[in-house]
Amino acid sequence: MANSPTVITGGLVLTAGSSQATPADIVLKDDTIAAIAPPGQVTSEAAQRIDASNRLIIAGLVNAHTHGHGGLAKGAGDRWSLELLLNAGPSLNGGRTDDDRYLSTLLTAVEMLRKGCTACYDLAAMLPVPTVEGLHSISQAYADAGMRAVIAPMIADRSFYQAIPGLLDAFPPELRSIADAIQMGPGDATLSAIRAAAASWPHSDDRIRLGIAPTIPLHCSDAFMCGCRDLAAEYGLPLQTHLAESSVQRAGAMRRYGMTLTHHLDKLGVLGPRFSAAHAVWIDADEIELLARHGSGIAHNPGSNMRLGNGIADMRPALARGVTVGVGTDGSSSADNQNMFEAMRLAAFVSRVFDRPPDAWIGAVEALQLATEGSAAVLGMAGLIGKIAPGYKADLVFLDLDHVNLVPLNNAAQQLVNGEDGAAVRDVMVGGRFVLRDGTLTGIDWPRIVERARAAAARLTETNAATRASTERLASIVSRFCVGLGRCAHDVPRKLAADGGEQR
Numbered sequence: 001m002a003n004s005p006t007v008i009t010g011g012l013v014l015t016a017g018s019s020q021a022t023p024a025d026i027v028l029k030d031d032t033i034a035a036i037a038p039p040g041q042v043t044s045e046a047a048q049r050i051d052a053s054n055r056l057i058i059a060g061l062v063n064a065h066t067h068g069h070g071g072l073a074k075g076a077g078d079r080w081s082l083e084l085l086l087n088a089g090p091s092l093n094g095g096r097t098d099d100d101r102y103l104s105t106l107l108t109a110v111e112m113l114r115k116g117c118t119a120c121y122d123l124a125a126m127l128p129v130p131t132v133e134g135l136h137s138i139s140q141a142y143a144d145a146g147m148r149a150v151i152a153p154m155i156a157d158r159s160f161y162q163a164i165p166g167l168l169d170a171f172p173p174e175l176r177s178i179a180d181a182i183q184m185g186p187g188d189a190t191l192s193a194i195r196a197a198a199a200s201w202p203h204s205d206d207r208i209r210l211g212i213a214p215t216i217p218l219h220c221s222d223a224f225m226c227g228c229r230d231l232a233a234e235y236g237l238p239l240q241t242h243l244a245e246s247s248v249q250r251a252g253a254m255r256r257y258g259m260t261l262t263h264h265l266d267k268l269g270v271l272g273p274r275f276s277a278a279h280a281v282w283i284d285a286d287e288i289e290l291l292a293r294h295g296s297g298i299a300h301n302p303g304s305n306m307r308l309g310n311g312i313a314d315m316r317p318a319l320a321r322g323v324t325v326g327v328g329t330d331g332s333s334s335a336d337n338q339n340m341f342e343a344m345r346l347a348a349f350v351s352r353v354f355d356r357p358p359d360a361w362i363g364a365v366e367a368l369q370l371a372t373e374g375s376a377a378v379l380g381m382a383g384l385i386g387k388i389a390p391g392y393k394a395d396l397v398f399l400d401l402d403h404v405n406l407v408p409l410n411n412a413a414q415q416l417v418n419g420e421d422g423a424a425v426r427d428v429m430v431g432g433r434f435v436l437r438d439g440t441l442t443g444i445d446w447p448r449i450v451e452r453a454r455a456a457a458a459r460l461t462e463t464n465a466a467t468r469a470s471t472e473r474l475a476s477i478v479s480r481f482c483v484g485l486g487r488c489a490h491d492v493p494r495k496l497a498a499d500g501g502e503q504r
């Protein structure tokens with residue numbers, strides 16, 4: 001990389017905490033922002049110049065929770081609860097080759113980049129057990145797209161059917177045998193594969209980092225969860241789990257552990273600064289307190305929570321208590337698009353359904369901060385990405401000021417959060433290098449990827465047809481049982497934070 005500085009000139013720059021963008025030049029040294037300078041101040045002949053006139057420049061958005069494996073399964077399901085989605089999991093994500101994993105992740109990465117997102121936390125499913133080669137295929141997709149990522153294999157040692165207390169017994173014998181046949185790989189083999197991947201991880205920590213994702217606490221035996229905890233500690237891996245995403249999970253925890261999920265994880269020693277909770281819809285004030293005390297984070301996915309009927313996660317009490325909150329889209333089978341502009345907007349809007357005055361709502365500047373710096377902290381990349389400031393990586397999104405979304409530009413932050421849909425994104429830079437330039441992806445042959453992805457999806461539809469047919473037979477019992485169990489969550493006293501507004 002050139003040693004002479006690069007200067008991005010002529011743009012309007014939106015910095016953290018501001019609602020208005022101002023004319024400024026951004027000076028880059030290698031892959032890092034060296035300075036923000038008044039326009040025209042850098043006069044060095046040696047400096048390379050990038051013309052950003054007519055562009056609004058913002059920090060790359062960061063997706064705190066997604067699933068690259070959703071890329072090939074988009075459009076699946078409609079009136080699906082989380083539990084119906086999990087019932088369909090083997091038919092959506094099964095039978096995949098490493099090339100399928102690469103393609104699915106690449107589709108997800110491309111959508112994120114095109115919509116202004118430069119880094120993500122990917123909880124990657126690999127059934128029945130993860131492999132080092134599979135993880136490398138997934139990381140190659142991010143490397144080719146030019147995106148930063150945490151890749152956390154999504155793992156468990158219990159099937160969904162084993163995880164929900166009482167569910168297996170709800171099936172008549174002919175259906176129970178279908179549910180019994182769906183098994184996770186042995187926990188030891190799963191953990192060994194991740195250990196092997198961690199010991200030889202080929203990417204630098206600031207580009208593509210390995211994480212670990214014991215998928216849902218109820219799906220993990222205590223021994224397995226502790227194995228994940230120990231691997232995370234040994235290799236410094238970020239650890240994320242779907243925490244209290246549905247009422248079923250809260251009620252299931254009370255049945256299995258006699259305590260909330262967060263208290264259970266605390267008892268096992270899983271909470272800590274490397275820990276983040278995806279969703280956290282069904283947590284109470286004591287659980288927020290635990291997360292705050294351990295310096296843990298939350299990945300807030302309001303679109304997914306509404307799509308799957310899980311409810312609305314209330315972030316204000318967590319923010320007030322100092323919990324790090326990032327924003328995520330969730331995967332393409334549950335959210336569905338990978339549009340961080342929409343996720344930010346929903347994070348702002350859903351904060352207004354609780355009985356609180358407007359000054360307690362999440363506003364545009366705060367929503368942007370959560371979707372950049374907040375998510376960066378969830379990825380374990382605080383101080384590295386998520387901000388246009390000296391010392392931060394040059395992950396920048398350039399929006400076309402002539403696009404109708406931004407004409408006229410009255411208030412940059414408010415228009416980006418409340419109105420932008422990603423259509424005004426023209427260029428995206430990651431680490432000082434354009435990965436999207438004038439609307440074209442620079443690292444991949446898109447027409448070829450389109451062909452391969454269509455072929456893979458068609459083949460997987462056929463491969464998984466029998467699994468789909470059999471899990472569909474389970475769906476009505478799964479749904480009925482889980483609706484009943486989820487209602488029990490309302491019987492568990494749920495202590496609201498002192499400033500916690502009741503949902504309207």
Ligand SMILES: [Zn+2]
Pocket residue numbers: 065066067123242278330331
């Ligand atoms: Zn998820």
